[in-house]
Structures are given as C-alpha cells and as structure tokens.
Amino acid sequence: MRIDAHQHFWRYQVDDFPWIGKNMACLQQDFLPQNLAPARHACGIDATIAVQARPRLDETDFLLDLAETDASIVGVVGWIDPEADDLEAQLSRWQSPRLCGFRHLIQDEATPSDYLRSKHVQRSVQTLQHREFSYDVLVTAAHLPATYDFCAACDQHTLILDHLGKPNIKGSELDAWRREFMRLGELPHVACKLSGLVTEADWQHWQPHELWPCLDVALEIFGEGRLLFGSDWPVCLVAGSYHDVFALIDDWAGERGLDKRKLFGLNAQHLYGLRAIEPTSEESPT
Template identity: 45%
Template sequence: MIIDAHQHFWHYFPERDTWMTDEVLQKDYLPADLAPVLAANGVDGCVAVQADQSERETQFLLQLANENDFIKGVVGWVDLKSPRVAERLEYFSQFPLLKGFRHIVQGEPDKEFLLRNDFCRGIANLQQFKFTYDILIYPHQLPAAVAFAKKFPDQPFVLDHLAKPDFETGELKGWEQHIRALAELPNVWCKLSGMVTEADHQNWQQDDFTPFLDVALEAFGAGRLMFGSDWPVCLIAADYPPMKKIVTDYIARLSASEQAQIMGGSAAAFYQL
C-alpha cells in the first residue's frame, strides 16, 4: 500500500491564510481535488496535516476523514501550551482517525521554542493518549529539536520536510550534522516531503535533492523514512507526478521491502493507520 504521509486541505480565507502568497494556493483544496490525483499516481491513501493553528482545523480535517475513506489519518492542532491541554487531548482521544498533532514551529521567532517549559508540558501529555507529534522547523531550529526529542525518549516524533534544508545552494554541513544527531534517537522518524518548494521553483533538477536524500537514508534507514507530497503546497514548484518521481527514482536501487517501507509501510507503522 502506498501512503502519502503529508498533504493538506483547506477552504481559502485571505484574512487567515496570509502565508499563501502564491496564487496557486489561493483557492480551496478539498478531497474531491486530491482523490483523482492519488488514483492517477497509484497512491492508496493519505495523512491530512493541519495548515491552520486552531481546534476548528482539527475538527475540519476529522470531518473530511470521516467522509473520505482514502484519508487514513489526521495530524491536527491543539494548544500544547494551554494549562488545559490534558483535558483537550482526552477529548480528542475519542476520534480514532486523529493520529497526532503539529505546531508550526518554523513560524516562531524563538529558535528554541520547542524547549519552552509550557510547550514541553503539553508534549509530555501526548504519550498517554498515544498521539504522535510532527516537528515542523527550519534548519536553524535543529539543535533545539535534537535536545527536545531527547527530553521525550518514548514519544514518537516525525521530522517534516527534512527540516527544509537549502536545496538551492546545496549546503549540507550544518544541516547534516544535526540530522544525524536527530536520527540517532530511535523515537524520531523523517518525511521525504516538501522538497520542491525549498528548491528553485522553476529550475530544480532531481539531482539537487540526492545529497540530502543520501544523508537521510544513511541516517534514518528505510524503516524510519516516509514519502509525503506536501500537496497542494508542492504545486508551487511541481505537479504530483514529478514530485513523487524524485523519491521513487531515488529509492529504485533499494530492495522491494525497503521501497515499500518508504512508500507506505513506515507511515502506516508510525501513525498506526
């Protein structure tokens, strides 16, 4: 089974969605738009990930998942800094399709936001409800992410978009050091997703990503890597087929079982799909 471990749905609201500066994104993207794309590309299901930081967003994605069988799981949002976080997690634990949560840490000015006491108190509550957590950061926030993941050795974490390295310049050094440190922690997984949007949108080549994929594969192994499209955000730089081809071409040299892990097995295991 092939699983797209990272995509989004939204009703576009200009006042709310100010980060959507590209015209391609300034429209509604809903299951009816994605279903034929997945079918055409041989993808059996997906994980819908939050794009807005509200409980309303979580409920919206759960409703879509309940109405569309191909949405196998939801990564929502809850205020992890709230004193009432345990109460809210208990409430959300009634929804079997809700697999975990994410906060848009890349948008936080504090590069050590992940280590805030109030945020960590919230993270400490996730495990008892069997929720995962998606780490969305930029490379300069990787050192904090390593320290963060070490604080919660039994909490399942997955790094979104390889922490968005600089594919345009190909600069590996600082990023690689911290990726390898993160991969040493067995509770941390990684998504091969969101790559084309961090490259030259008009002129990227598949080879631009190879050095970074080499590091990720060597560090995490196939068992902790998962394919994700980041649809529809990826449409800024690539349609679904060439975006997916970056990963499938790269892993073609691996064994059939390793390819199956990256293209679906790892996501199914991590999110308990």
C-alpha cells in the same frame, strides 16, 4: 496500501493562511479530497494522512470531518496548543480513531528555538506521547540544534521530522544541516518525512538528481524503517505537480533498491499507529 503521509486540505480564506504569500497565488483556492484524487490515483497512492495547516482547534475538527466522509483519509495530524494550560480539556473534544497525531507550526514562532526548549511545551508533548499520539516537528535547518534538545526530552513516543528539517537547498548551505540532522538520527524514536524538498529548492529550475544527495543523507541516517513518503500537496504545486514530487522519491527509491512497501505505506502505518485499514477502489462521497 500505499500511503502519502503528508498532505493538506483547506477551504481558502486569506486571513486563515498568512503564510501563503503573493508568490504562492496558485494556493489561494480550496483544496479538498476530490481535488487530490485524480493525481493520487495516477501515482497509485491509495490513501493519505491529512496534516494541519492552521493553528486552530477547529482545524482538527475540519480534517476529522473530512475523514469521516472520505475513506482515503486514513489518518489526521491535527493541531493542539502545547502552550495552553487546558491541554487535557482540548484533547477531550476528539474521540476519532483517525486522529493519529498533532503538529504546530513551530517554524512560524517568533523564536522557534526558545519554543522548542520551553519546559511547558515539552511537558505538553510528553502528555500527548503518553496518550500514544505522534508529534510532527516542523522546523527549518537553523533550528535543528534546539530540535535535538526537544526530541531528546520528548522520548516516550514517535516524533516525526517534517521535510527533512528543511535544508537550505537553494543556498547550498548543507554542511550544518547534515551535522545537526545526523544527531537526530541517533534518537530511535525520531523518524523523518521525505517531503517538502522541492519547495526548499529553486521552484522554477530544480532537477531531481540535485535533490537526491539530501535523500541519501536521510537514508544513511534514518535507514529504511524510519522514512516516510509525503507529497506536501498542495504546497508542492508552487514548484511542481503531485506526480513530479512522487516521481522524485519513487525514482530515487528504485535506484537505491529500497523496499517501497515501507517507504510508501508500512512505515506510516507503524509510526502513526494507524488502525487496520484496507485499500478502497472508490472514494466515499464528499
């Protein structure tokens, strides 16, 4: 089974998505499984992991409800509040086997590094890890030093770094990113999503081979077994189509002689602890 390990669904309401600015007008609409299906099928992607895009408990409910009615959603990375005092009560509301992990928009915190180093936040993520939930880490390159501290403290289960830690490709400021990114690779429980690069580059003028050096760094540091393909659809649409993003990773992996079974599925199944799943030829009705 070929899996896209990072994409989003939403019913658009302006107040729910303050991060969608005027320069992202193409995202100001609904994006649901039926909207993704044609592009996904065209690229030979059988299934996806739906990742939260709003910091609300009902975001997790929304994604799990979609997963109940659409068999292509084999995993959900939901939202939970690591700063809350009632974490166990929050967790008790979900029993779905499709719930494989959680994420918070750490990059949107007022002081992301302080958030990452918060002992309360770290204890909450450790609680999730003890329950064998993965945790997606969404940060920018500026926060990678604190990300290392966070990941070192939360070492009981898988952590997955989204979007290669968002290197500043447009500004060509990659030396510091590489240095801190390399440290994360030393932690065996940390994996990395090959996702989100096109939106860190010049949206109108990026070229695939300009992004390959970042992919090469990720391969060097994490190896084939800790890398996952993610489209970041529909966010990627501000800079390119689903096929553009798929081809970026697929062509690079082919040129480097990688085992695409791992990159496009097996690693996601293992790292997210997905239940036994089989490919489906038809979508369930939504």
